[in-house]
Amino acid sequence: MSTLMHPAGPEPEAVYWRRRIGVLVALLTVIIVIGKLVFSGADPTPIASSSAVPQLGEPSIAASIAANEPTSNPSNDSSDVQSLEPAVQATLQAGECSDNDVSVLVVADRESTNVGQGIHIEFTVKNTSGTGCTRDVGSGANEVYIMTGTTKVWSSDYCNPSTAKNPLRLASGQKWSVSIVWDGKVVGKQCAVGKKAQSGKYRVYGRNGELISRGTTFTIK
Incomplete structure (x- = not known):
């Protein structure tokens, strides 16, 4: 016990104390570095959750895009135009005679x-x-x-x-x-x-x- 508190040796006591303090500082530094390495391997907390940045594959986004995209059969598609043609032709055929007619x-x-x-x-x-x-x-x-x-x-x-x-x-x-x-x-x-x-x-x-x-x-x- 007296050796720990009062180091004995050929050099002055202060020298031994400085050496002990240096060893303790080095040991503490090693412990801190090891702790950082251990904790850095854990999953970091994400900055923003996945729900805050929705993916294009999510059903809600896909449904929204589908709702805003034009359908393959718009109201003025070719089938509707074709169905109107006979009516237009009939109107022209049964139209009034002009003075030129x-x-x-x-x-x-x-x-x-x-x-x-x-x-x-x-x-x-x-x-x-x-x-x-x-x-x-x-x-x-x-x-x-x-x-x-x-x-x-x-x-x-x-x-x-x-x-x-x-x-x-x-x-x-x-x-x-x-x-x-x-x-x-x-x-x-x-x-x-x-x-x-x-x-x-x-x-x-x-x-x-x-x-x-x-x-x-x-x-x-």
């Missing part, structure tokens, strides 16, 4: 007549297009009128105004006709019947919608 023709039954005598007029609408179409041939769309110079002396609308419609399907080249009689008298608006039409040259016209025929000339003697 039809012609209007009026023909008087004679080239001349006497004062006070009437004439028969044939009014015709013809589909001149290459396909069938529908045209309104009702009395509301049609008019036959007679002019002398710039004066209208008679109109089928003056005494028989109408708004009646008659949409008619006309095949390519098909005609629709109606006969009208003019009694040879001048008639004004509101069916104001006047005197007999006087001698001279007259022209008869036909109108269907906005389409007007060429005039047909006849003479009153």
Whole structure:
């Protein structure tokens, strides 16, 4: 015991104490290094858990991606477009005739007549297009009128105004006709019947919608 507390030897006691302290420091350093090596082999605590950084393979992420991706059959896919084509074609085939698709023709039954005598007029609408179409041939769309110079002396609308419609399907080249009689008298608006039409040259016209025929000339003697 006295040897531990009071080292004996040829050198001073302080030298032995410094040696002992140096050995203790070296031993402590070795112990600390060994401890670090032992504990460094354990699994470190992760900075962030796996749940905080989800993997692409997780069901929730996969479901989210699937929900936002376009489906293989969008609402405007080719099958839907194909199903609409027949309806569009049917609409075009059964569409209304434009003014370029039809012609209007009026023909008087004679080239001349006497004062006070009437004439028969044939009014015709013809589909001149290459396909069938529908045209309104009702009395509301049609008019036959007679002019002398710039004066209208008679109109089928003056005494028989109408708004009646008659949409008619006309095949390519098909005609629709109606006969009208003019009694040879001048008639004004509101069916104001006047005197007999006087001698001279007259022209008869036909109108269907906005389409007007060429005039047909006849003479009153």
